Amino acid sequence: MRFFVFLSLLVITLNSFGQKPVKVGTLDSPNEPSIVINRNNSGEVLCGANLNNLYSSHDGGQTWERTKMSSKYGVWGDPVVISDSSGRYYFFHLSNPPNGSWIDRIVCQTSEDYGVTWSEGTFVGKDGEKAQDKHWAVFNEEKQELYLSWTQFDKYGERDSSCKSNILFSKSNDYGSSWSSPIQINAVSGDCQDSSLTTEGAVPTFSNNGSVYVAWAGTNGIRMNTLTNNSWQNEPKLVDSNTAGWTLSIPGISRCNGMPVTACDRTNGKFAGRLYVNWSDQRNGVENTDVFLKSSDDEALTWSSSKRIGRKSGKGHQFLTWMSLDQTTGALYFIYYDRSRFKDNQTDVVLARSYNGGNSFKYKRIRQQPFAPKANKFFGDYNNIDSHNGIVQMVWTRMEDGDTSVWTARFEESKWKLKRLKKKNQKDSAKDK
Numbered sequence: 001m002r003f004f005v006f007l008s009l010l011v012i013t014l015n016s017f018g019q020k021p022v023k024v025g026t027l028d029s030p031n032e033p034s035i036v037i038n039r040n041n042s043g044e045v046l047c048g049a050n051l052n053n054l055y056s057s058h059d060g061g062q063t064w065e066r067t068k069m070s071s072k073y074g075v076w077g078d079p080v081v082i083s084d085s086s087g088r089y090y091f092f093h094l095s096n097p098p099n100g101s102w103i104d105r106i107v108c109q110t111s112e113d114y115g116v117t118w119s120e121g122t123f124v125g126k127d128g129e130k131a132q133d134k135h136w137a138v139f140n141e142e143k144q145e146l147y148l149s150w151t152q153f154d155k156y157g158e159r160d161s162s163c164k165s166n167i168l169f170s171k172s173n174d175y176g177s178s179w180s181s182p183i184q185i186n187a188v189s190g191d192c193q194d195s196s197l198t199t200e201g202a203v204p205t206f207s208n209n210g211s212v213y214v215a216w217a218g219t220n221g222i223r224m225n226t227l228t229n230n231s232w233q234n235e236p237k238l239v240d241s242n243t244a245g246w247t248l249s250i251p252g253i254s255r256c257n258g259m260p261v262t263a264c265d266r267t268n269g270k271f272a273g274r275l276y277v278n279w280s281d282q283r284n285g286v287e288n289t290d291v292f293l294k295s296s297d298d299e300a301l302t303w304s305s306s307k308r309i310g311r312k313s314g315k316g317h318q319f320l321t322w323m324s325l326d327q328t329t330g331a332l333y334f335i336y337y338d339r340s341r342f343k344d345n346q347t348d349v350v351l352a353r354s355y356n357g358g359n360s361f362k363y364k365r366i367r368q369q370p371f372a373p374k375a376n377k378f379f380g381d382y383n384n385i386d387s388h389n390g391i392v393q394m395v396w397t398r399m400e401d402g403d404t405s406v407w408t409a410r411f412e413e414s415k416w417k418l419k420r421l422k423k424k425n426q427k428d429s430a431k432d433k
Contacts, residue, residue, distance in 0.1 A: 021368045024055050024064050024395065024406040031380030033406045034079050035395040037388050040087035044114050045393055048079030048091055049406050050380065056115040061393055061408050071121045073097045073107045078135065085141040088112050090176055092137050092148070101129040106150055108137075108176040124148065124170045124179035131156035132168075134259075136203040142210075146172040148179070149202035149214045153192045164189035165198045167216050169227075185225040185232050190218040196245025201259025207273055208266050213300060215239055215262040215277050217246040222260050222277060224300045237300045240292075244281040248289055250317055252345035252373040257381055258282075258289075263325040263332075269425035271330055271357040275300055278309075278323040278334065289317040291336050293358050309334055309352050309361055316340045318350075326387040329421035331355050331413070335385040335394045338365070346370040349396050351385075351411060355421065366394075366409055373399040380404070390418035 024033070030049035038044035047055040047064070052075035055064045069075045074096030082090050089111040094103045109121040125132040135150035148170050154163040166189050168182040190199035199218035206212045212227035221243070223236040239260070248256040258280035265274045275296040282289050291309040296302060310318050321336035334352040341348060349366040373379050383396040390413035398405050413421070 021366055021407045021409045022061055022064075024408050025049065025053055025066050026403070026405040027066065028053060029404050030406045031378065031397045031404045032078065032382055033380075033395040033397060034081045034384045035393050035408065036081045036083045036089070036386050037391060037393050038083050038087050038089070038114065039085055039388060042389065042391050044087075046081045046083070046089055046115050047395055047406070047408065048081045048093070050077040050079065051075065052077070052093075053079075054091065054115065055406075058114070061410050069093070069109070069118065071107055071109060073100075073105065073121060073123055075107070076103055078133065080135060080137055082137055082139055084139040084144075084175070087114075088175060089115050090137065090139070090146070091118065092135055094133065095123065100126070103131045103133055103156070104129060106132050106135045106148065108146075108148075108172075110176050122176055122178065125150065125152065125168060125182050127152065130154055134200045134202070138204050138206065140206050144173065144175075146176055147204040147206065147212055148172070149185075149204045151198070151200045151202060151216075152182075155192055157194060158192040161191065163192040165192050165200070165218075166190075167199050167202045167214065169202075169204070169214060169232075183232065185214060185236070186216065186218070186223065187235055188218070188220045196247040201246065201257070201279075203260065203262040205262045205264040205275070206266075207264045207275075207299070209273070211299060213262060213264060213275060215260045217242055217259050217279065222279065224262070224275075224277070226300055239277050239294060239300075239303055240279075240306060242279070242281060244283040246279070246281065248280065248282055248319060249286050250289065250319055252347075252375050253379050254375050254377065255381070256319055256379075258319070261321070261323045263323055265325060265330055265357075266327050267330040267425050268428065269330045270428040272428075273297065273299070274357055276323065276325065276332065276358060278321055280319050280321050280336070288315055289319045291318045291321045291334070293323075295358050307358060309336070310338070311340065311363055316342070320383055322383050322385050324385045324387040324392070326390065326392075328389045329413075329418065330357070330425055331387070331421060332358055333385055333387050333392050335383055335396060337396075342370065345372045347372065349394075351392070351394060364411075368407070371398050371400055374402045377402045377404070390421070
């Protein structure tokens, strides 16, 4: 009987690790995928990809339906999809309006029927012909507010030192129908060349006490600003000096970045309130890209030493990381590309997990043949991962013979593991009271 129970647990564990990758889409050379699990129905999953691709799944990511997004403001890539506590979907993207300038605003479209129909959208950030780019968003369930941060270029790609890039922030308290006037939250501007000296990678998060946090990379390292009592700090805090910069040179990739991703633990567990910043850089050499994580337990005043994510033998390139924190368990999940098994450009996809606040990690290589991208084709600037209630949905770009495709895989924590994680959070919460 004891052996049977052990065997059953082993089968459950292997099944949770053995999710086979599913092809989401191939038409129109998709890349830069973003994914979200509907908070009211985990079987409903939404995915966006460049340039205007929208994919929806009603069976937990096993099958997908594709449509093309449209808006009177134009749809020009950088898709960001999120869901709020009511199940409403949001699709943020860049613009290409018939009357206006290319990427002159950030557009938000909403859907209340699982992505079947969409609003025409609202926009924020329009400032003459200045370019609005590299945005991300998050929904605050308690306050019912949307937070949006992005980069504003005086003129995208301009080498003139008088042209600057800055980090802007706006929020909506009516589910994306209107937006507050954008506020600049960085103290030191960057250039406009879309490289390490440009301020980019702004990803917002928030804590249980109502504070909002945004981290980004730029000319003076990775910085974080905090919104407390409706006031931003005059001097953003240093997270990491990031002297190697966020522009990465990866063989076979047309361009690659190591911009930061930000998260905050809003559970009631041991690490409640802990802030995390995840990024990659080449501090250990241009032939050895690494993925890093730092954390803060005092509201971004001080930060831990940088912890490298990857197996001990993980040399070569680990890059294009993204992070998700399951707010029901406190578990951290990361997706990134990994070339540690190879001496050439062959590339694996890896899922990393931490159940102890980023102190240690477990790794699983996605069960898929490695691929080798070609640098003469655009590969995209990011992948994505979402997690909720023990379910993790990953999405990434793959390239074969110069053609890109978007893939997904679902990882589910076993029932006993999920129950244990939630129980531990409850115990930790009781100790703090």
